[in-house]
Amino acid sequence: MSVTTTFLSGPSIRARLGAGEIHLWHLQSSRPGSRGAVAAVLARYLGIAAADVRFTRDARGKPELDVRCGAAPRFSISRAGQVGLLAVAEETQVGVDIEPLGRIPARWAVVREALTERERSVLPTDESSAADAFLRSWVRKEALLKAAGVGLSVEPRLVELRGIEIVAVPSELGTTESWALVDLTLPRHVAAVATENPRAVLRLHGEWPTSVRPRVGA
């Protein structure tokens, strides 16, 4: 996936997804649970006022676009504390995940369970770096599984990665060639975006304060 950085500023500018594009937005919100920020962004794609964006709630209460809003794009959200990421794509499946660094200690069981043996064998030896490396792996796998829409029914260790390269996936995800990943590094977080279109173009849109401005790549 190739990545460009563009910044559309101003609240009323219409956004348009070009062919094969994925747009990534930073959600500005002091309350991570609010739908207002998501509505404000999606409204630009729908060409309607933010107040007219209708979400229906899925069973958990998470917002989904009401079909009456018209042909709606796909979107994926991930939040970590005050930082929120919203990925928007036209027809392509897309997934995004973000985690703050230093959250999970390397000795936690999930580090063993979510990684394959090979992935574990290449973890750094010192605890702190190992923990960060694990989180990097986690957000890549999460983004992929979110894009595939499989929920918690697929174990993360069924996906094998070598860096950003997808080495093996379970049958629910089709083939390794069908997916692409890109890493994002933020000042205090790691994130990843996954898409089923390997030739997608990732554009960063909107405002990205210095504290959250991402660098592409690990």
Added chain:
Amino acid sequence: MTSIPALISDAARREPDGQAVLGSGQAALVFSELQALTERTASALYASRVETGDRVGLVVENGPEAATAFLAVSAAAVCAPLNPAYREAELDFYLRDLGARFVIVSAELDSPVRIVATALGIRVLELRRERGTPAGVFALDGVDTVETNAISAPIPGDDDVALVLHTSGTTARPKIVPLTHRNLCLSARSVAGTLRLASDDRCLNVMPLFHIHGLVAALLASLSAGASVACAPGFHPLRFFERLSEHEPTWYTAVPTMHQAVLERASDEPGLVRGHRLRFVRSSSASLPIPVLEGLERVFDVPVIEAYGMTEAAHQIASNPLPPDLRKPGSVGRAAGPELAVLDPSGTPLARGEVGEVAIRGESVFGGYEGAAEANAAAFVGTWFRTGDEGTIDDDGYLTLRGRLKEIINRGGEKVGPLEVDVVLAEHPAVAQVVTFAVPDPRLGEEVAAAVVLRPGHEVGERDLQDFAVQRLAPFKVPRTILFVDEVPKGPTGKIQRRALAERLALGPLTPGDAAGDLRPRTALENELEKIWSDVLGLPRVGVRDDFFALGGDSILGAEAIARIRDLVGQPDLPLISIARAPTVETMVAEVELGGNGVSSGAVALSSGGSRPPLFFVHGLDGDVVGFAALARRLGADQPFYGLRARGLDGEGEPPDRVEELAAEYLLDIRRVQPVGPYVLGGFCMGAGVAVELTQRLTDAGELVALLVLVDPRIGSASARGSEPGRARPDWRQVVSAARRWFPPRRTEIAESSTGSPAGITRQIEPLARARDAYRPSPVDTPTAVFLSPNHRGGVLSEEERFVLCNVVMCVQVEGSHGRRFHVGAVEELASAMQGALWDLDIRDSET
């Protein structure tokens, strides 16, 4: 006559053929027969070496035998009636605390008391009814067979203890209240006197007979006047009216929540009360909201007599009088038994109009708690017994209660009686129930808060209610916070405990990490799981019903929790999705216990606590039950809910494609959780057909299925022909891809999606769809409640379904679409409607 046997023999002498005890569909028991029954039972007990002071536990379902057994046992020894719904732990506590030597249990009752009693070395006697005998007649098995004619039991003295009951301690350990024959008979006579009972009166008893209210006010008061009492199996809002016409009582006594239910039904259907013979209605045991009092008087056109009592007073303390004397709504009336006073903290009686602690003394008042010297020292001052209630007596001698002393809200030095605020808010037309209580406040110490249950269909805000209250109360009494709740949480005895409300409703000092007392882990497994929850979430502790994700968990923390649980229970194949299916400690216990080889199928506990009979609910076309979690939650914590999940969803083969095979598997799953009936079953879409098949099988096995709950059923061959003429059935692949396009399930989604992975749907749906299409059901006459989405086949049952379901007791359309039936936004209405059907199951008696 101040002993129970004397009371009965007196009535028998005056009117030997007068009716004493009635039951449903049985001949009435007359006084002479009642006397004979108590005498021969007392003899049999005496012959079995029951001595006068011995405690005899009584575990009998509510009804005529509970009444007659109490009378008979008290004629020989000390009767200790126990709630027939008690489980092992409670029975063990009470039987030990009472020092019981014998226990009488109803032969038909399935109760752990036999096991508990045997373990404690307590002798068990079985109470047996025989067909064709009058109401209340029984025989005891297990008594020593001696010539009972030759032995007559010694007659108890007036000051011998007849009855022991435990107080429903709110914070402290329950204490034993011993009541003598004199206490009980004097109190009974007070009730009879207040109500001017005569031999042509008949009381309909709907109160439990293991608390003082029913025993004294309904049973003993009636018998003391030579009047009769019709013993219902308990209170049921619909059956109440059937009993009203069957027995034609001249009065009944009940607690305010029952009166409220009666009023609601009678207001909806005035025909229900036509032809009643009531001459008054009595209320006691809790404060009766004025609108309910007035409503009842309107509906029945008779006076409603509110009375006040407590166990320690052998029930009646005060009562409003019958006309022509004055009834004062909001007051509990004048002294009507013991002497009544209001004391200051030092124990000095206060003048009329002053507020203090209500105190009583007299021959109907007990002599002190058993084995509780400290409590007695605190409760008795001079000859007075302190009730713990705050109140005031007016110039006419009428007592008005302000609330339990311990529940008075101390707002920066100003005292607010919660009852007073309740009364005011209850007058608002949108309010169905209100409980005022204290919440901690950093500045004032305590502040006033209220929990409100609104009437269905009514909308009102905190502000509106506060404005309403401020016009009727001093400003400092107006609740600062008003919480709207679906139901007021009650304590274990069914009484509302104001002190604990702040914690239960998560106000005040409670942070998500503080667990309320009864939500602490109860078993070793729960304890270990609680540690995992709190450790992973970074909280000091969690309650067993706290939702992992609501406490801040996300997918990575969920994966960590599952990793630790796998380790803990030695199940490396425990699916990751279990944390979504079972996000609480309580439900995870069920998950791991059923896990076995890691394939989670069978009966999945989506809500495992509660005292109602469990609802077993069969999956729809996707085979899964995670989608029902939202429904399970909204049916309330008292309703256990098990989803029956198809095999083969986790990639281990396919589910069977015949309803009969599905039912055979689920039957085992159900029996593992609940070995005997009566059963409550249900299902969604094709699951409804499976539920019908399960009903057939259980019925054939001799079990009772009490209720079938079907949501958007698709039963039988009609479904194969499609819903509307001329419309082709959609190709399932089209349906699935449409779903994927709009509603991609998220990675971090939790237990409430009604679809599994897209791959899962395409693979699993086909066998289940084939099963549905091939099924040819036979008719079932189990009471059935049907709930239909308007867009599901036009919101009606098919002709074949109407043929198969012979006994549809409820069939309603519920707003919402079939495809999102269990999602937030649509599930709430469905849950409400289903509760209506489930509530109609008469399983539980209300308590005093």
